[in-house]
Amino acid sequence: MRNGRCRQCNLPDQGGPVSLARLAEDRVDHRFKGLPPDADGLSVAELTAQRRNLFTGGFTSPVLALSAERLEHNLALMETYAARHGLAFAPHGKTTMAPQLFRRQIEHGAWGITLAVPHQVRVARAFGIERIFLANELVDPAALKWIAAQLDTDPAFRFICYVDSVRGVELMDAALRGTARPLDVVVELAAGEGARTGVRTEAECAAVADAVAATGTLRLVGVAGYEGEVPGADPERVRAWLRRLVALAADFDKAGRFTAAGPDEIVISAGGSAWFDAVADVFAEIPELSRPVLKLLRSGAYVSHDDGHYRKVTPFNRIPEEGALEPAFRLWTQVVSRPSPDQAFTNAGKRDAAYDLDLPFPQVVRRGDTERPATGIEVTALSDQHAWLRTAPGADLEVGDWLGLGLSHPCTSFDKWQLIPVAQADGTVVEYIRTFF
DSSP: OBTTEETTTTEEOOSSSOOHHHHTTSBOSTTSTTSOGGGTTOBHHHHHHTTOBTTTSOOOSSEEEEEHHHHHHHHHHHHHHHHHTTOEEOOBGGGTOOHHHHHHHHHTTOSOEEESSHHHHHHHHHTTOOEEEEEEEOOOHHHHHHHHHHHHHOTTOEEEEEEOOHHHHHHHHHHHTTOSSOEEEEEEBOSSTTSSSSBSSHHHHHHHHHHHHTOSSEEEEEEEOOGGGSTTOOHHHHHHHHHHHHHHHHHHHHTTOSOTTSOSSEEEEEOOSSSHHHHHHHHTTOOOOSSOEEEEEOOOGGGTOOSSHHHHHOGGGTOGGGOOOOOOEEEEEEEEEEEETTEEEESOOTTTSOOSSSOOEEEEEEETTEEEEOTTEEEEEEOSSOEEEEEOTTOOOOTTOEEEEEOSOTHHHHTTOSEEEEEOTTSBEEEEEEOOO
8 A cells, every 4th residue: 555545446545345336436538448538537337337448438459349249149148058067166367457347257157266366365365256276286385374364253264275385385384374264175186187276186185185184274165176288188078187186186085085074065176168078067076975076177267268379179169059159359450651552550458458369350450331241351469569460461450440350369369458447339338347457
């Protein structure tokens, strides 16, 4: 805090959770790319009330926009999918780092929010999120002490995180000694040799569980992992690994590792955005255990979906009868150079668009009030602030045209924008989403 203001959101610091309404009190200025220059000094609420049009309301290019209709569709679809399959849902918040979207996800039935690092937990807690699943082992003493204080001061706060080593358990225990409330942990089972984090074998999982049991600061509540890291992932390999995860929970339960003094429920958690159908299938096979099972799905990219990677890998391609997610992002950029018949450049680049999985996809050209398909136009490279376009013979593209780009990978799209307009199909902007990366 500085001068009585919260540095994170530039709002008066009043203690306790920040109301989402207070985000609307923030002032529009140079911090926020793409917003109308003549809106400087207005509050976000005042700008929202003007219901400006994305194309005629003074927005400058490049500007990233979310579709209001598609955003709502995706939120509702995953709510009904999780309910239909008996899954609790803790979508991964690292995708958006947007408390407004966290709250909408919870309103659409989410159990809580998954996060990856302590800073993200602080953002979620600042906005009153009461259930957080940290999909990482946490060994930072300062972060552990802060979380312990959160647990001590808020009896309603539920926090769960991974453990994946005896050494990690020892470090956590050392940092947490003297705290009043034990920290809930799940043993992370690795997706295989050479995969990312997690314990490689069941014997090592048991050793980690024994280390947890030997502390007074940690409480074993379940098992978890990430099937997206299964080497050579295909339906058979992913389901085989998920069955290992379920069997590990059953073995732990049989061995009494979830003791009478332990949790009211056993947590079994998995689920990225590419294999949640496999998670639903295998979690439906979980046998009866000594306590109710919290079947916790963690897919996060569904909120905006995309036009590239996740469009190709979404499970809804395999299960079309369950519905379909819709890409909600579009990056609007302007043609600033047309040096030759087969080349053009726009003013959006790596600072504005995700490019780690795929380059952006030209979708529509807008000239005045007319919008048409971006036929014969391809993004071939990105510089920091330019998109390189290859144009086929006859492609109708001029300096000054607006080009609407689809993006691949939501996680590296949200992080480039602090305040994102949400527009209806006719271009009317009805909301602004604030991110905290």
